[in-house]
Amino acid sequence: MTICRPGKGHLMIQFDAVHKRFPNGTTAVHDLSLEMPEGGVTVLVGSSGCGKTTTLRMINRMVDPTSGTIRVGGRDILEQDAAELRRSIGYVIQQSGLFPHRTVLDNIATVPLLLGWGRRKARARAAELLDTVGLAADAGRRYPHQLSGGQQQRVGVARALAADPPVLLMDEPFGAVDPVVRTQLQDELLRLQKELSKTIVFVTHDIDEAVRLGDQIAVFRTGGHLVQCASPAELLARPADDFVADFLGAERGLKLLSLTTLADVPQGPAPEGGAWTLVLDEARRPQHWRSKDGAELPVRPLRDRDSLLAALNESVASPNGLTVRVDADGVLTGVSSRDDIHEHAGRAHSEASVAA
Numbered sequence: 001m002t003i004c005r006p007g008k009g010h011l012m013i014q015f016d017a018v019h020k021r022f023p024n025g026t027t028a029v030h031d032l033s034l035e036m037p038e039g040g041v042t043v044l045v046g047s048s049g050c051g052k053t054t055t056l057r058m059i060n061r062m063v064d065p066t067s068g069t070i071r072v073g074g075r076d077i078l079e080q081d082a083a084e085l086r087r088s089i090g091y092v093i094q095q096s097g098l099f100p101h102r103t104v105l106d107n108i109a110t111v112p113l114l115l116g117w118g119r120r121k122a123r124a125r126a127a128e129l130l131d132t133v134g135l136a137a138d139a140g141r142r143y144p145h146q147l148s149g150g151q152q153q154r155v156g157v158a159r160a161l162a163a164d165p166p167v168l169l170m171d172e173p174f175g176a177v178d179p180v181v182r183t184q185l186q187d188e189l190l191r192l193q194k195e196l197s198k199t200i201v202f203v204t205h206d207i208d209e210a211v212r213l214g215d216q217i218a219v220f221r222t223g224g225h226l227v228q229c230a231s232p233a234e235l236l237a238r239p240a241d242d243f244v245a246d247f248l249g250a251e252r253g254l255k256l257l258s259l260t261t262l263a264d265v266p267q268g269p270a271p272e273g274g275a276w277t278l279v280l281d282e283a284r285r286p287q288h289w290r291s292k293d294g295a296e297l298p299v300r301p302l303r304d305r306d307s308l309l310a311a312l313n314e315s316v317a318s319p320n321g322l323t324v325r326v327d328a329d330g331v332l333t334g335v336s337s338r339d340d341i342h343e344h345a346g347r348a349h350s351e352a353s354v355a356a
């Protein structure tokens with residue numbers, strides 16, 4: 001049995017030896033012990049049918065466990081009224097699950113109205129949340145089908161946040177949108193989470209999404225077995241077995257580099273008079289590389305907060321192996337060599353392995 005114990009901070013959700021067997025004999029979750037810290041994002045990943053959704057739905061009692069105990073905020077959920085519990089837990093699903101015949105504003109106001117807030121107060125809260133999730137005020141008067149898929153997902157998140165629940169369950173919330181919108185929605189969620197510090201349980205098939213969003217990642221395999229639960233860095237550096245390693249994919253070493261910034265990589269002055277010159281504008285913002293014979297190649301400057309993976313990519317793509325560095329205003333601070341970036345990439349890897 002794999003037990004996940006983050007060991008620091010308060011625990012918001014605790015699974016203790018939880019088992020779920022459906023009446024048709026399917027064991028969806030097998031002897032699960034898993035702890036989710038308050039204010040953290042726990043991502044559940046694994047192949048199709050391995051019990052992620054069932055695990056999630058047991059938290060708000062949409063599915064009751066066959067045996068074992070689940071506590072939310074320290075209290076056994078079976079001792080709590082199911083409807084009340086559900087109202088205190090936000091729930092976001094893949095197709096947003098919005099009511100088609102209600103306006104966006106009324107969709108977002110659903111739970112506050114159920115909780116007995118007056119119509120005016122519920123709508124004012126809904127309008128505020130539209131802004132929080134990055135939607136224009138006029139979207140509130142529209143119906144769900146008049147919004148794009150990505151906008152509908154934002155409304156789904158706003159609706160889940162409406163009564164300010166401490167816990168948010170998200171079941172593949174960004175699974176049905178294209179990769180660009182998906183990245184935007186992930187960015188928004190990270191930004192919101194910095195502000196709101198909810199305890200989030202997030203189900204996804206996408207390991208990159210899990211690494212990007214998770215404070216801890218729980219990997220399941222068929223039969224509802226938890227195989228490993230660890231921080232993204234630990235998981236990538238030390239997968240527990242071949243199943244986890246295969247699940248993480250052949251590029252797990254590179255994924256690990258996406259977790260480390262290039263801030264510590266040394267930088268020197270941009271080269272002058274070599275085969276390639278860095279062309280700057282009058283504010284010293286890099287524009288492009290220019291060769292001796294006048295050819296121009298694009299430059300993609302990086303900031304300190306960018307990842308070592310982005311730097312590695314740049315060191316391969318740039319004509320002279322140099323990665324151009326800029327400050328928050330886009331002004332040149334220096335360049336880093338391919339060797340320095342490779343050395344830091346190797347070091348980040350060894351450090352993660354040792355820490356794990």
Ligand SMILES: Nc1ncnc2c1ncn2[C@@H]1O[C@H](COP(=O)(O)OP(=O)(O)OP(=O)(O)O)[C@@H](O)[C@H]1O
Nearest residue numbers: 022024026027028047048049050051052053054055
């Ligand atoms: N109501 C149910 N009755 C019987 N079996 C069920 C029921 N709900 C889920 N199952 C089965 O339990 C197992 C786990 O299902 P679950 O939906 O939790 O998996 P999942 O990991 O979320 O899958 P996916 O990634 O495909 O959404 C599957 O074998 C599924 O067929």
